[in-house]
Amino acid sequence: MSEHRDVDAEGRTMSTVPTARHRRFLAQLARDHYLEGRSKVEIGKAHGLSRFQVARLLQEAVDAGVVTITIEADAGEGDGVAERVAATLSLDSVVIVDIPDASQASQQMGRAALSLVGRQARAGMRIGLSWSRTLDSAAAFAPALPRCTIVQLAGALRLESHRSSSEIFTRLGQDPAVSMVRLPAPLLVTEAGTADDLRALPEISGTLAAADDLDLAVVSVASWAEGLSSVWEKCSPAQRQAGIDDGAIAEVSGRLFAADGSDVTTIDDRVIAVTLDQLRRATTTVGVARGAERARAVRAACAAGILDIAIIDRALADEILAEAAGPGAPAAEPSEVAPSSAEPSEVASAAAEESR
Numbered sequence: 001m002s003e004h005r006d007v008d009a010e011g012r013t014m015s016t017v018p019t020a021r022h023r024r025f026l027a028q029l030a031r032d033h034y035l036e037g038r039s040k041v042e043i044g045k046a047h048g049l050s051r052f053q054v055a056r057l058l059q060e061a062v063d064a065g066v067v068t069i070t071i072e073a074d075a076g077e078g079d080g081v082a083e084r085v086a087a088t089l090s091l092d093s094v095v096i097v098d099i100p101d102a103s104q105a106s107q108q109m110g111r112a113a114l115s116l117v118g119r120q121a122r123a124g125m126r127i128g129l130s131w132s133r134t135l136d137s138a139a140a141f142a143p144a145l146p147r148c149t150i151v152q153l154a155g156a157l158r159l160e161s162h163r164s165s166s167e168i169f170t171r172l173g174q175d176p177a178v179s180m181v182r183l184p185a186p187l188l189v190t191e192a193g194t195a196d197d198l199r200a201l202p203e204i205s206g207t208l209a210a211a212d213d214l215d216l217a218v219v220s221v222a223s224w225a226e227g228l229s230s231v232w233e234k235c236s237p238a239q240r241q242a243g244i245d246d247g248a249i250a251e252v253s254g255r256l257f258a259a260d261g262s263d264v265t266t267i268d269d270r271v272i273a274v275t276l277d278q279l280r281r282a283t284t285t286v287g288v289a290r291g292a293e294r295a296r297a298v299r300a301a302c303a304a305g306i307l308d309i310a311i312i313d314r315a316l317a318d319e320i321l322a323e324a325a326g327p328g329a330p331a332a333e334p335s336e337v338a339p340s341s342a343e344p345s346e347v348a349s350a351a352a353e354e355s356r
Helices: 020-035 040-047 051-063 081-089 102-120 133-137 167-173 192-199 202-210 230-234 237-245 276-281 292-303 314-325
Strands: 004-007 013-016 067-070 093-098 126-129 148-152 178-181 216-220 250-252 255-257 284-288 309-313 349-352
Touching (some): 020 051, 020 067, 040 051, 051 067, 081 292, 081 309, 081 314, 093 102, 093 314, 102 284, 133 167, 133 216, 148 167, 167 178
Parallel strands (some): 126 148, 126 216, 216 284
Antiparallel strands (some): 004 013, 067 349
């Protein structure tokens, strides 16, 4: 990612992550160039810059995630996978993320989710984001948002497999246009009494109440199985099995549910997070999931009525369609071009974040 470079009083160059103000400036330049069609020379004159400086800033906007780039296939070549998955799951829409580098998969999924938030956000909105490793890994690409409220929908988890961090909320909270409502609690505690005491605190009860009226919510969809759920990692073997015995196959923000979408309350008394009913009441809820092994979990989340939009990878999309086709159906041909890409490509069209 490109960084914003400042010079200190002694003339030394200091490298810092782009500030919210700088990202807004990059977004304005990108909007002028990509959406308004203004030349680099015109933009430079308006801002006292050379066309070469404008070109470098536009490239920085791409590197910093202020500009997202998508591959556009010719009309006859589009495979329509996203549309078919959306129809299969009865969702409003599906975004399929191309992941050429598996080591960057989590960040690429997080970038796609944050890009969608940037596109959907409008002034005055209340937007809920659930803590997740996926969003946290993409915190450096947090979009510049209009004046809105961000609500943290779930406490953070300390995991051996992931450095404890809530950087995504810290980054968004640095934007003066954003009113941040944090949830200063862990997602899961060991005793129900501890959870009750924490939920009674005004700073926690107020945040949980703020999730009652969401315009947009973004959550991760996990399978209730080893290696496929952060919450699973924090539960004891007995608690994991109890969830399975109660019918759980999926988890969202610590809330378990069955294949038919019904709530499974096995660990609810120890969870400090948004409820499934609150997600159902949100105007639009976005679910992020990756990997073919999470196909059942995504279908269960749709059955639970908590998703309107899904952001998934190609492997998961193919698995959902294969399962819908049933045994004996021919395998879907993998497409060379994904409907949406989280990474820049050689032949691409750029869509700039709106500068609000």
